[in-house]
Amino acid sequence: MKKKRILALMLAASMSLGLAACGGGGTSESPAGNTDTPSGNTPSGSGETVELTIWTYPIGKFGDYDTMQALIDEYTAANPGVSIKFELLDYTNGDTQVTSAITSGTAPDIIMEGPERLVTNWGANNLMVDLSDLWTEEATADIAATSEAVVNACQLDGKYYEYPLCMTTHCMAINYEVFEQAGALQYIDEETRTWTTDNFVKAMEAVRDSGLVAVPGIVYCGGQGGDQGTRALVNNLYSGTYTNADHTEYTANSPENVKALELIKSMVDNGSLNANAGFQAADELQQFANGTAAVTFCWNASNKAQYASQVAFTPYAMAFPSDDGVPELCGGIWGFGIFDNGDEAKIEAAKDFIRYICDDPEQSKESVQLTGFFPVRASLGNVYEGTDTEADAAEFLTLMPYMGDYYNVIGGWTEQRTNWWNMLQKILTGGVDAQTAADEFVSASNAAIG
Template sequence: MKKFLALLLSMSLVFGLAACGGESATTPAPEGSAPAESGETEASVTRITLWTYPIGQWGGTDPQLDTIIAAFNEAHPEIEVSYELLDYTNGDTQVTSAITASNTPDIIMEGPERLVSNWGANGLMVDLSDLWADTEADIAATSEAVVSACKGTDGNYYEYPLCMTTHCMAINYEVFEQAGALQYIDEETRTWTTDGFVKAMEAVAASGLVSTPAIVYCGGQGGDQGTRALVNNLYSGTYTNADHTAYTANSAENVEALTLLQSMVNDGTISTSASFQASDELQAFANGTCAVTFAWNASNKAAYASQAAFTPFAMAFPSDDGVPELCGGIWGFGIFNNGDDAKIEAAKTFIKFVCDDAAQGPESVRLTGFFPVRSSFGDVYAGTDQAEQMSEFQSLMPYLGDYYNVISGWTEQRTNWFNMLQRILVSGGDPQTEADAFVEASNANI
């Protein structure tokens, strides 16, 4: 019996050594047997790695990756998937270090800003056009912006998307009601005009129900999608040109918007803060000390709504024509080109399963807390305990505007943006002069 156990142990050591190194591991054929033909090994396992930023329950504090991988292995026991969770504080540094050391993961989950405009544009990613062959029309039916954002300037697809959302704002419904400001919004469509926004802020300010009607935060880049959307929507301006090759924040429309916000700060109908980022503004909103947040979405509602003693009511950003164009988020998968065809094919198999499988695909989306890019998935929250919470954000999805985040120089412009807001709203700088300086500095990094 002891000899038998020793034999088993020695065999397990052989198999364990064969699996080391992260390469495809194949069970060796018995000594003296004929070599197997290509593709006919008795038992092979391909090992791949997944790194993911904190996208809902795909990462963060309550990851469900073990459950996802277990479901995948029921269909594909021949592929083993290990994972590492990244955060937005150190994640980019970890990936850069992995690139430098030629030790990148096989799969990485994030958005086009990184997968397409950064790593894809630098020749590090696998072209995923074959994955798109059967689903492009389905995704395009949801949003052409998603299709465009996942494609590099060379025409290759470097991201296969899973989910998307629109960022929006929210109001304190009860304060607006008591201040007589609900007359300035369209509750059914959750839209309002620029004129309505100004009048609503005047009514809330005059009511004295909150310390400040709204805070245009500019203490850092956190939540900058909110301040960008506010400025761009007020007079239908754009942040970049159509082909995402230049920043256009100094257009007449945007300067008019910046001038309006500056005047509203001066007359006290909104305030500003050079120390606040979105998290600070969201906390003030949840505490009831300001009546508006410019940094709302489904994820932030889940984090802050339970603290509020009022009804947060999701709204699109105000626009001069009443037709908003909202900033959005797109998340999906890319594959680093590590030169191993077997691992690349295994990575594609995993991605197709979690994104496109009839059962797993909708569940994968639900775990992100966002919405499917595939039109055929329909309402993935219907009949779940998330249905009511998600319905208001679902109604804002048709307002998704241009996904300009794919422009290069993105990291640098984020710093330029909040510095520009500080100079205009806090220091009283000339909006045209400061917007011109922003564009000059940001375009220099393209």
């Protein structure tokens, strides 16, 4: 497919991302929030236009109006029998919008997000098209060479409800200069960006005692935004797990996790951490960017770019601390699904658009760059090599080998997110002991699996 390149736009925008997983950030929309792209005849020559709708959450520049317009213009120029209307979602109201659209029978044809929505929510409720034909033997092998977890996360009961584009690991970050001045750098391994639980405790106490910041770190528990950060903190401290291996039940009340929750509570009590029942990740990130807090538990490439113009220090990406020094980080997988609206012409056109974004030899690399994350296809290699963002990408590439189990595909996901921050509030600010609160979390979340 011959296409005019959008490389100039992409390079200017890559690594400038929406907060795809940390619950912050909005979208840049047109005044109406939608656009229709002119089109001509269908490839079949019928003279009729196939009209598609695509909704995207703010996954990098896929949450940007001008970027989406450029992508659609390029595709429809080569496919004049297709017109595409798009809408940009955010993580505040997006789920409500999708639910309302499903209820009213006006769901979009294509939607961009991750397996926890596409597969184990809408797919599990028989709302999505099986995309197995996109998962050719070649594509599956290429993706599996990067991560078998991605292949597994995109399917349910033998049907593929997501065709993935990119992935990343979520991490935390420290204020490098504060740690340096506080004498806390001795507690981290700068080569591997890892640290042990014992050294994390020592580092946070050193920062506390230095008086260089108002609070060493903030454990936010005012909502679900950025909850992958607090989950990873708890699970890594003593090598606990969030679910069992089969993703059929929650295990947050294990002895390892309860011990971690008790440690966090003790650190809150001694002032080396702060618990805030009114904060979500976006609030905590702002405190980190302001220099008020010395660490953030919700960091990735998107947030580094988002706050780049605000920070007056070096935000240094780190893995979460673990008792054995070997972290298992939460990951993010983003791609496309198709709602089954009963129109085969639309479904086939939607699949073709997804192939263009994810499989086209030229566009697939640019598509990944627009997200600011990393390709699920091993064959694409380092898509940032030779770009202005190569150094920034390298920082997060270092952490990719630490990606752990993608447990987000368990049932009851929506309910457990509310249960999680409520549990943290009970322990950190409500006076409930960790075992009791964790048992309540597991009981309520397992009941929601259905």
